[in-house]
Amino acid sequence: MRKQVADKAGVSEATVSRVFSGSEAVKPKTRERVLQAASELGYVPSELARQFAKRRSGNIGVVLPYLPKVQLFSTYYFSEILGGISEAARELGSDLLLLQRSPDERREYGLLFRQRKVGGLIVLGARDGEEEREALLELERDGHAYALVNQRMEGLEQRTVEADHREGSRLATAHLLEQGWSRPAFVGGPPDYSNSRDRLLGYRDAMSAAGAERLEPLVGNYSRKSGLEMADAAARLIRSGEADALAAANDRMAIGLLQGMRQLGLEAGRDYGLAGYDDSDGARLTQPALTSVSASFYEMGRLAARMALGELERPDGKLPPRLVVRESSLKRDVERN
Amino acid sequence: MRKQVADKAGVSEATVSRVFSGSEAVKPKTRERVLQAASELGYVPSELARQFAKRRSGNIGVVLPYLPKVQLFSTYYFSEILGGISEAARELGSDLLLLQRSPDERREYGLLFRQRKVGGLIVLGARDGEEEREALLELERDGHAYALVNQRMEGLEQRTVEADHREGSRLATAHLLEQGWSRPAFVGGPPDYSNSRDRLLGYRDAMSAAGAERLEPLVGNYSRKSGLEMADAAARLIRSGEADALAAANDRMAIGLLQGMRQLGLEAGRDYGLAGYDDSDGARLTQPALTSVSASFYEMGRLAARMALGELERPDGKLPPRLVVRESSLKRDVERN
DNA sequence: CATCATAATGTACGCGCGTTCATTCTAACG
DNA sequence: CGTTAGAATGAACGCGCGTACATTATGATG
Numbered sequence: 001m002r003k004q005v006a007d008k009a010g011v012s013e014a015t016v017s018r019v020f021s022g023s024e025a026v027k028p029k030t031r032e033r034v035l036q037a038a039s040e041l042g043y044v045p046s047e048l049a050r051q052f053a054k055r056r057s058g059n060i061g062v063v064l065p066y067l068p069k070v071q072l073f074s075t076y077y078f079s080e081i082l083g084g085i086s087e088a089a090r091e092l093g094s095d096l097l098l099l100q101r102s103p104d105e106r107r108e109y110g111l112l113f114r115q116r117k118v119g120g121l122i123v124l125g126a127r128d129g130e131e132e133r134e135a136l137l138e139l140e141r142d143g144h145a146y147a148l149v150n151q152r153m154e155g156l157e158q159r160t161v162e163a164d165h166r167e168g169s170r171l172a173t174a175h176l177l178e179q180g181w182s183r184p185a186f187v188g189g190p191p192d193y194s195n196s197r198d199r200l201l202g203y204r205d206a207m208s209a210a211g212a213e214r215l216e217p218l219v220g221n222y223s224r225k226s227g228l229e230m231a232d233a234a235a236r237l238i239r240s241g242e243a244d245a246l247a248a249a250n251d252r253m254a255i256g257l258l259q260g261m262r263q264l265g266l267e268a269g270r271d272y273g274l275a276g277y278d279d280s281d282g283a284r285l286t287q288p289a290l291t292s293v294s295a296s297f298y299e300m301g302r303l304a305a306r307m308a309l310g311e312l313e314r315p316d317g318k319l320p321p322r323l324v325v326r327e328s329s330l331k332r333d334v335e336r337n
Numbered sequence: 338m339r340k341q342v343a344d345k346a347g348v349s350e351a352t353v354s355r356v357f358s359g360s361e362a363v364k365p366k367t368r369e370r371v372l373q374a375a376s377e378l379g380y381v382p383s384e385l386a387r388q389f390a391k392r393r394s395g396n397i398g399v400v401l402p403y404l405p406k407v408q409l410f411s412t413y414y415f416s417e418i419l420g421g422i423s424e425a426a427r428e429l430g431s432d433l434l435l436l437q438r439s440p441d442e443r444r445e446y447g448l449l450f451r452q453r454k455v456g457g458l459i460v461l462g463a464r465d466g467e468e469e470r471e472a473l474l475e476l477e478r479d480g481h482a483y484a485l486v487n488q489r490m491e492g493l494e495q496r497t498v499e500a501d502h503r504e505g506s507r508l509a510t511a512h513l514l515e516q517g518w519s520r521p522a523f524v525g526g527p528p529d530y531s532n533s534r535d536r537l538l539g540y541r542d543a544m545s546a547a548g549a550e551r552l553e554p555l556v557g558n559y560s561r562k563s564g565l566e567m568a569d570a571a572a573r574l575i576r577s578g579e580a581d582a583l584a585a586a587n588d589r590m591a592i593g594l595l596q597g598m599r600q601l602g603l604e605a606g607r608d609y610g611l612a613g614y615d616d617s618d619g620a621r622l623t624q625p626a627l628t629s630v631s632a633s634f635y636e637m638g639r640l641a642a643r644m645a646l647g648e649l650e651r652p653d654g655k656l657p658p659r660l661v662v663r664e665s666s667l668k669r670d671v672e673r674n
Numbered sequence: 675c676a677t678c679a680t681a682a683t684g685t686a687c688g689c690g691c692g693t694t695c696a697t698t699c700t701a702a703c704g
Numbered sequence: 705c706g707t708t709a710g711a712a713t714g715a716a717c718g719c720g721c722g723t724a725c726a727t728t729a730t731g732a733t734g
Contacts, residue, residue, distance in 0.1 A: 002720070012684045017722060024723095027682060048454040049720035052389035053689060059434075064423075079416055090437050095453075097396070098433040100423055116432075117385040224621075255622055262624075284561075285592055287599075287624040339690070349714045354692060361693095364712060386690035390719060 001043055008037035020045045051117065059097045060089050060308045061118035063109070065125040076251075076280040077297060078124065081149060084301020085122060092309050094119065109135045113144050120308030121146040126153070127192075147307035149300055152194045158314045161303045163295040165195045168321030169202025170209075172275040172293050173247045175323055177210045180331045181245035181273035185237055186217040187230065187257065189249045199249045199277065215243055220253045227256020235264045238272045245273030245329070251280040251292055258286055258328065274328040288327035295321050338380055345374035357382045388454065396434045397426050397645045398455035400446070402462040413588075413617035414634060415461065418486060421638020422459060429646050431456065446472045450481050457645030458483035465490060465529050484644035486637055489531040495651045498640045500632040502532040505658030506539025507546075509612040509630050510584045512660055514547045517668045518582030518610035522574055523554040524567065524594065526586045536586045536614065552580055557590045564593020572601045575609045582610030582666070588617040588629055595623055595665065611665040625664035632658050 006013045011030060018024040019034040026034075037043075051057040062085060064078070089096055097118055101108075112118050121139065126132055126148050133153055139146050140156070148160045176184040186203040189196040200217060207214040218233060220226035227248070234257055237243040248254035254276030258268050268274040269288045276283055279294035296319050303319075306312040343350045348367060355361040356371040363371075374380075388394040399422060401415065426433055434455055438445075449455050458476065463469055463485055470490055476483050477493070485497045513521040523540040526533040537554060544551040555570060557563035564585070571594055574580040585591035591613030595605050605611040606625045613620055616631035633656050640656075643649040 013721090014685075014723080015683060017720095018683085021722070025681065025683095030682080044448060044452045046454065046720060047452050048385075048389050048392070048394060050722080052385050052691090052719090053721040053723085055385070055689065057385060086435060086437055096433075096435040098423060098435060100427050111381060115381045115384050117383065282619060282622045285619045285622040350691090351693085351714060351716095352712085354690095355713085358692070362711065362713095367712080383690060387692080389689090389721090390691040390693085392719065 001041075002045075005034065005037045005041055005043045008041065009033040017045075021050075055117070057117045057119055058094045059116075059118050060085070060094050060120045060122065060305060061097045061099050061112050061116065063099045063101055063112075063121065063123045065101065076278060076282070080297035081124060081301040081304070084298040084303075085305040086301075087298075088302040088305035089309070092305070092311065094305075094309060109146070110138045110142065110144075113139070113142070120144070120310065122149065122304045122308045123147070124149050126151045145308050145310040147304040149304050150195055159307070161300050161307065161315050162195070162318055163297075163300060163321050164318035165198040165295065165321070166202040166205065167318075168277065168293040168295060168323075169199040169247065169249070170205045171202075171321060171323045172277065172291070173203045173206035174209070175291070175325065176245045176247060176273045176275055176329055177206065177212065179273060179329055181329075182212065183215070183241075183243045184212075184245035184247050184273065185215040185234075185243040187227075187234070187246055187248040187253055188217045188219050189222045189253075190219070196249060203247055220249075220256075222250050222252060224252040224256040224259075227253035227258075228260040229256075231257055231260025231264060235261050235266055238266060243272075245275075247275050249277055251276035251278045251283050251290060254290055254292070254328075255282055255286055258290065268328040269330055269332065273331065276328075279322075279324050283324070283326065286328070291326045291329035292324050293321050294324050295319070338378075339382075342371065342374045342378055342380045345378065346370040354382075358387075392454070394454045394456055395431045396453075396455050397422070397431050397457045397459065397642060398434045398436050398449050398453065400436045400438055400449075400458065400460045402438065413615060413619070417634035418461060418638040418641070421635040421640075422642040423638075424635075425639040425642035426646070429642070429648060431642075431646060446483070447475045447479065447481075450476070450479070456482070457647065459486065459641045459645045460484070460488075461486050463488040463490070465531065482645050482647040484641040486641050487530075487532055496644070498637050498644065498652050499532065499655055500634075500637065500658050501655035502535040502632070502658070503539040503542065504655075505614065505630040505632060505660075506536035506584065506586070507542045508539075508658060508660045509614065509628070510540045510543035511546070512628070512662065513582045513584060513610045513612055513666055514543065514549065516610060516666055518666075519549065520552070520578075520580045521549075521582035521584050521610065522552040522571070522580035524564075524571070524583055524585040524590055525554045525556050526559045526590075527556070533586060540584055557586075557593075559587050559590060561589040561593040561596075564590035564595075565597040566593075568594055568597025568601060572598050572603055575603060580609075582612075584612050586614055588613035588615045588620050588627060591627055591629075591665075592619055592623055595627070605665040606667055606669065610668060613665075616659075616661050620661070620663065623665070628663045628666035629661050630658050631661050632656070 002013050002016050006016045011034060016034055018026050019031050086096055109121060112121060136156055150162045152160050173184055186200060188200050191197055204214055218230050220230055234246060246257060254274055258274060266272060276290045276292040279292040283290040283292045299319055303315055339350050339353050343353045348371060353371055355363050356368050423433055446458060449458060473493055487499045489497045510521055523537060525537050528534055541551055555567050557567055571583060583594060591611055595611060603609060613627045613629040616629040620627035620629045636656055640652055
C-alpha cells in the first residue's frame with residue numbers, strides 16, 4: 001500500500017513515511033506529490049502499525065475502580081474528571097483507554113505499560129493501601145508518567161492532582177458564619193480518604209478564626225442516603241440550639257439532609273443554614289438551591305491528563321476552590337408564592 | 338525476549354506464542370514449562386505487537402460528539418450508557434477507546450477502522466444527516482460491526498439499540514390523564530432526533546386513546562435552560578386553562594419548567610401536573626420530586642457493546658420503558674410544613 | 675567551474691507477534 | 705514390530721510502519 005503510493009509519487013517508501021509522520025524535512029513539492037498520490041489511492045497510515053513500530057501508543061489509560069453495584073459514571077465526581085481528561089487528551093492528540101479494574105487485579109499498573117503500552121496512566125479512586133502504593137512506586141521507578149487524582153499517598157505527593165479541600169471547607173464554613181449562623185456543625189465523610197480529613201480541618205480553621213466553639217462532627221459516607229439517615233440527629237442539634245447550621249462535606253449528603261430535615265419540619269435557609277461541597281448538578285435542583293464549593297473536578301481532569309502525557313512535571317499547587325452561594329445558606333425566610 | 342523464554346523452556350518461539358495465544362494445541366507439560374520460564378523472566382506478550390500482527394485491536398471505539406461548552410459526561414444519559422458499555426466490554430475482554438469528535442470531522446467513521454483499527458464502533462448522539470448516513474453505510478458495506486444508540490436511521494434500523502420511546506411517552510401521558518389532568522400538553526425536543534419524534538407520537542397515542550384533544554407542543558432543546566425559557570409560555574397555557582399538565586420529553590426541560598414556573602407562582606402537583614423523561618438523578622432532587630420514565634440507558638449500553646463486538650446480530654426489539662411515579666404528577670396540594 | 679556543507683531522499687532492517695507449512699513425535703492398530 | 709493418522713512442534717516469513725545510515729541533489733562560495 002505504502003509502496004504503491006511511493007511509486008505513484010515517484011519517491012521511496014521512506015519519504016512517504018516522512019510525509020505522514022510530519023516531523024522530518026521533506027521538500028514541499030515532494031510532499032505535495034505524495035499527499036496527492038495517497039489521496040488518490042485512499043492511503044491512510046495504520047495507527048496500529050505506527051504505534052507498534054514506535055513501541056508506544058499515544059493512549060492514555062484511565063483506571064477506574066470496578067464496583068459491581070455502583071454505576072460509577074453516574075456520579076458527578078467521575079463524570080467531571082473524565083470530561084476534563086478527555087478534553088485535554090483531545091488537545092494533545094491522544095485517545096483514552098478506559099480500564100476498569102476490580103480490586104483483586106489492582107497492583108498490575110506496570111503491566112499496562114509493558115503489555116498494553118499505554119502512554120500514560122491516570123488512576124482514579126486509588127485507595128491508601130500497601131499494594132496500591134507498591135504498584136505506583138514501580139511506575140515511579142520505571143519512569144512512567146502517571147497521575148493520581150484526589151488521593152495523596154505518602155511519597156507520591158508530586159503525582160497527585162487535587163484541589164485545596166481544606167481551603168474550600170474553610171470558605172464554606174466562614175461563609176455560614178458571615179451570614180449570621182453562629183454555630184455551624186460539620187457533617188463529614190469517611191476519614192480514610194485524605195480529602196475527608198482535609199475538609200474537617202478546613203471547618204476547624206474557620207471556627208478557630210472566628211473564635212467560635214467547634215462542635216463534634218457528624219460522620220456519613222458521602223451518599224444521599226446517609227444524609228437522610230443523619231437528618232434526625234441533625235434536627236436535634238438544631239432544635240436544641242446546639243447548632244444553627246450545617247456544613248456538609250459533599251452535596252449528596254447535604255441534599256439528603258435537606259430532604260430529611262424537611263420531613264421533620266425544618267427548612268434550609270429559614271430554620272438553619274446549609275452548605276454542601278462539590279457544586280454538583282444537584283445543587284441547582286433542590287429547593288432552596290444549595291450553596292456549595294466548586295472544586296473544579298473538570299480542571300483536575302485536565303491537569304491529570306497533562307501529567308499522564310508528560311506535559312506537566314508536577315501540579316502547580318492545589319487547585320483553588322470557589323464558593324458558590326445559593327439560597328440554602330442565606331439567612332432569611334423561605335419565600336412563599 | 339520471546340526467544341529467551343523459548344530457549345529457557347527448550348521450545349521454539351512458535352510454541353511460546355501458542356501458549357500465550359491460548360487457542361492452539363500444546364501439550365500440557367510443555368505449556369507448563371513455557372509458563373514457568375516466562376514467569377521467571379517476567380515475559381508478557383505485547384498487546385500492541387499482537388494487535389498489529391493480527392491486524393485488529395480488541396478495542397471498541399465509542400464516538401461521542403464533541404461539544405465545546407457542554408460537559409458531556411455530566412449528563413445522566415451519556416453516563417449511564419457509558420457505564421453499560423464499559424460493563425459489557427469488560428465481560429467480553431475488550432477495552433474502550435473513547436473518541437470525541439467534533440461535528441466537522443464526523444463522517445470519518447471508516448477511518449477509525451482502517452486507521453485506528455478499532456474492533457467495533459458505538460456511535461452516541463448521531464444525527465440524522467446525509468453525511469452521517471453515508472459514513473455509516475460505508476461501515477455497513479465493509480462489514481464492520483457497529484451500533485447506533487437511540488437514533489434510528491433509514492436503512493440502518495437493525496443497527497440501532499433503543500428503548501421504546503413512543504411507548505414511554507404514551508405511558509407518561511396516560512398516567513397524567515389517569516391522575517385527573519385532562520389537558521396535558523407536550524414539551525418536545527428537536528425533531529431531528531428520531532426519539533424526539535417518537536415521544537411526540539407517544540403523547541398523541543395516549544391523547545387519542547383517551548379521546549382527548551391534543552394541543553400544539555412546545556419545543557425546546559433538551560436543556561434545563563430551554564425549560565426555563567419555556568416557562569412563560571407554559572404558564573400562559575396553564576393559566577388560560579388551555580392545558581392543565583405538561584409531559585416533557587426529558588427531565589432537564591421538566592426541571593427547568595418546574596423551576597421557571599415556580600417563579601411565576603405555579604407549583605407542580607398543585608397547579609399543574611408534570612412528568613419528565615429519563616429518570617435522571619435530578620428527578621429525585623426537585624421539590625416536588627419529578628415523575629419520569631426510566632429508559633434503561635445502562636442496558637442499552639450493554640446491548641450496544643455486544644453488537645459492536647459482533648456478539649449480537651440485531652437487538653431483540655426495543656427495550657421497554659418504565660414509568661416512575663413521584664409527586665409532580667399527583668393531583669393534590671403541595672404539602673406545607 | 676570545482677568544492678563542500680547541507681538538505682533531501684533512498685536503502686535496509688527491525689519492532690514482536692501470529693500463522694502457514696513442513697517436520698517430528700505419539701500412540702493405536704494390524 | 706511396522707505402519708500410519710493425527711497431535712505436537714519447529715522454521716520461516718510477513719504484518720506496516722519508523723529510522724539509522726548511506727547516498728544523491730542543491731546551491732552557496734571561492
